[in-house]
Amino acid sequence: MDTSNKNYNEEWICNKCSCPVKEGPVKAIYLSGDFEVELLKCPICKNVLVPEDLAIGKMLEVEKGLEDK
Amino acid sequence: MKNNNVYENDGVRCVTGDTLRPGGFVLTKRAVLLCNILKDQRILDVGCGMGSTVDFLTKEFGIEAFGIDPSEKLIHLGKQQNNLPLISGRGELLPYENESFDAVFAECTLSLMDNYQKTIKEIYRILKPEGFIIISDVFAKNPQYIDELKNINVKSCLRGLFDIGALLAEIEDQGFQVVDLEDWTSLLKQLMVDIIFKYGSMAKFWNVTTCGSCGDFKTKLSLCKPGYFLLIAKKEG
Numbered sequence: 001m002d003t004s005n006k007n008y009n010e011e012w013i014c015n016k017c018s019c020p021v022k023e024g025p026v027k028a029i030y031l032s033g034d035f036e037v038e039l040l041k042c043p044i045c046k047n048v049l050v051p052e053d054l055a056i057g058k059m060l061e062v063e064k065g066l067e068d069k
Numbered sequence: 070m071k072n073n074n075v076y077e078n079d080g081v082r083c084v085t086g087d088t089l090r091p092g093g094f095v096l097t098k099r100a101v102l103l104c105n106i107l108k109d110q111r112i113l114d115v116g117c118g119m120g121s122t123v124d125f126l127t128k129e130f131g132i133e134a135f136g137i138d139p140s141e142k143l144i145h146l147g148k149q150q151n152n153l154p155l156i157s158g159r160g161e162l163l164p165y166e167n168e169s170f171d172a173v174f175a176e177c178t179l180s181l182m183d184n185y186q187k188t189i190k191e192i193y194r195i196l197k198p199e200g201f202i203i204i205s206d207v208f209a210k211n212p213q214y215i216d217e218l219k220n221i222n223v224k225s226c227l228r229g230l231f232d233i234g235a236l237l238a239e240i241e242d243q244g245f246q247v248v249d250l251e252d253w254t255s256l257l258k259q260l261m262v263d264i265i266f267k268y269g270s271m272a273k274f275w276n277v278t279t280c281g282s283c284g285d286f287k288t289k290l291s292l293c294k295p296g297y298f299l300l301i302a303k304k305e306g
Binding site: 034038061062065 | 261271
């Protein structure tokens with residue numbers, strides 16, 4: 001099982017709203033389909049944080065998988 | 070040959086929940102509404118696993134639901150947790166009387182069976198006239214590569230991807246009338262996303278759930294381009 005699932009909750013504060021971001025469901029759209037993932041987002045303005053290692057890790061894997069489908 | 074049964078492995082359940090299939094109860098609920106299955110009608114879930122659909126139909130709709138599955142381990146878990154009416158057995162030989170059910174579900178299970186044609190025949194036998202067979206399962210958008218998957222030592226529905234055209238012909242030959250066919254590949258894609266977020270990649274997931282013995286399964290699977298469907302057919306009255 002993947003063990004690189006770091007907890008960023010205490011490390012990131014929304015620059016606009018000054019409150020900690022929290023994990024929650026986010027609807028993502030890629031190619032012709034949409035899907036839901038758990039990402040860090042600001043509970044007030046709903047801005048989503050995608051840390052670099054997530055972008056080049058799991059998110060990239062998802063892109064590859066969807067392109068393969 | 071000993072198969073690696075991914076369904077008895079907690080690795081699948083931690084992503085899908087107890088339903089062990091894409092979409093959870095989304096298509097179960099849809100089928101109940103489309104078939105207008107009423108309270109107190111009798112339904113059977115073939116390949117019920119731990120009986121999550123049996124439990125759902127009983128509690129949500131008041132349906133008299135039963136389940137059958139070849140896995141003693143999953144049947145035991147279901148009985149232990151919810152005291153459900155589940156029995157051990159195979160779809161190819163259903164121990165029920167003729168015309169004794171209003172609807173029969175096979176949710177991502179026909180693709181796992183040694184002889185799904187025989188199971189369809191058995192389902193026809195136990196359904197009442199105008200009863201429904203409800204199948205949700207995996208299919209290949211490129212069915213010409215299906216045979217490549219047959220000899221892989223992994224007990225997963227994805228090894229038994231359907232050729233939709235052939236399945237429809239078999240269902241109709243048996244005496245069913247197809248009343249609904251829907252593409253739900255979006256549910257399979259969502260499951261893939263959930264797996265990647267849980268495990269990091271599909272490769273890691275297959276290694277964990279098949280104990281590293283999946284070989285070139287992933288490559289052959291990609292050739293087939295898997296999709297997911299809901300099919301409802303009615304036994305002629």
